[in-house]
Amino acid sequence: MNQFQYVRAVSSKTAVATLAKDPSAKFIAGGTNLIDLMKNGVTAPQKLIDINNLPLAEIKKQANSLYIGALATNSGVADNKLVLQNQPLLAMALNAGASAQLRNVATVGGNMMQRTRCYYFYNTDLPCNKRQPGSGCGALEGINRMHAIFGFSQQCIAVHPSDMCVALAALDATVLVSRPKGDRKILFTDFHRLPGDHPEKDNTLAKDELITGVEIPDNSFGKNIHYLKVRDRASYAFALVSVAAALNIKNGTIKEARLAMGGVAHKPWRLTEAEKALVGKPASEETFKHAAEIAMQGAKGFKYNSFKLKMAPNTIIQALKTASATA
Template identity: 55%
Template structure:
């Protein structure tokens, strides 16, 4: 770990200015990802800007939905009464991730900004386009079992690791940020990037912008939802494939469908065509398989992760079936229901 200076910001404006003054600085709150990266010398900031004293820790009503401050711990979101009643998909996704200790420390903003868990990204001794642009992506021809099958490029096939963000994508959340040019709102679907030819950029944040909050819209899917996470072990493991399914039902017919996948791309993956394919259709396995086929039509497997295509297809059908029946996947008993 390198030596670094430390600044504690007293206001959002101070934090933004400190970042603008020092492009090599990093924001720290819970530190559950950044500190690991610093220990591995993947991140080497010359200054840490502590934002834990900023007034960004509340969950409040906002335009018919809820606003979650960037500093609200993941555990507080998962166990908040309003979240549980109105946005149980989000609570379920958070409880599917990490461990209780990490959820207690990890912040909402930090979860949005966590970086990939690619083996090569974490290994300073190997090339990685995310660490050193232009150095290459050894995962493409190397060990790529956990890597992406959708939205990849010749420069990167890493996956986004968050469970929370997959649920936020299905819920059409909005991320509020502030930077030197002022405040702006970023739809969650536009917040994370596909790798393209600049995989070192995980998000669409501009320099010196910081996350203030996440806004949940009024439409919340409190009854027909499920967060299904498939992984190598039942606790404390990142998703091989995850599915956030949210439906509005009219009897046995799907009125509205939202579907986001994790573990398959550089960002939470949605396919609006597949969602439209389900709208107005009966909630049947045949229709769920048709939606899965649309989502996975452009999947590109690599040497060790071709299994993810069929795994994702089955997970989509199972997640949608759970949501339609109103029997969401339990995050206490994680065996697939």
């Protein structure tokens, strides 16, 4: 690990100003991903700006939404009464991620900013356009079992690793951002990027911006919800495929639906067309199978991950069946 400067920010304004002055600087809070990247030589910031003292850990109910500060820990959010009452799907997704020890330290903002766990990204001896633009994508013809079946490019087929972000995408969350020219908001589904020709860019956050929190609008998804994560082992493993499903069912008919997938794309993969196909239909297996077929349009497998083409729709169907049966 290279030497670096360490400073503590006393306000969001000074944190952003310090970052803007140093192109190589990075924010650090829980550090559960950043420190690993530094140890592996994937990134080498010359300055770390500790933001843990900023007042950004609050969770509160607002008029028409739930606010969660960027420094709230994953376990703190998952166990919070307001979250459990208003956005239980988020709590379910958070509890499916990482280990209890990591959830106690990892923050909401850090979870959003975490980088792919692609083998080629982490191994600095191998080509990776995300780590070193122009070097090639080793996963295209390499070991690509964990990789994307949607939204990939010839430059990158890595997937986003978060469980929390899949739920936030499904729940129409908004990202709150602080910057030198004033605050702004980003729709969560617009926050993460597809790789295109610039896979080194994970999201739409500018260099001089700081995530301060997220807002989740009120909804009717307090009952018929489920987060299903298919992985190689029962805990502390990233998703092969995951599905966040939320339904508003009245008299057996689906009035509203939200669906998003993880483990299948460079960003949380919102299934808007499948959602539309569910609305107005009976909460039946036939309906769910039809929605899964629509969700899989455009999917393409690679040598070692083609099993996802069957696993993904089956996971969607099972998530919807479980959600619809929730008492």
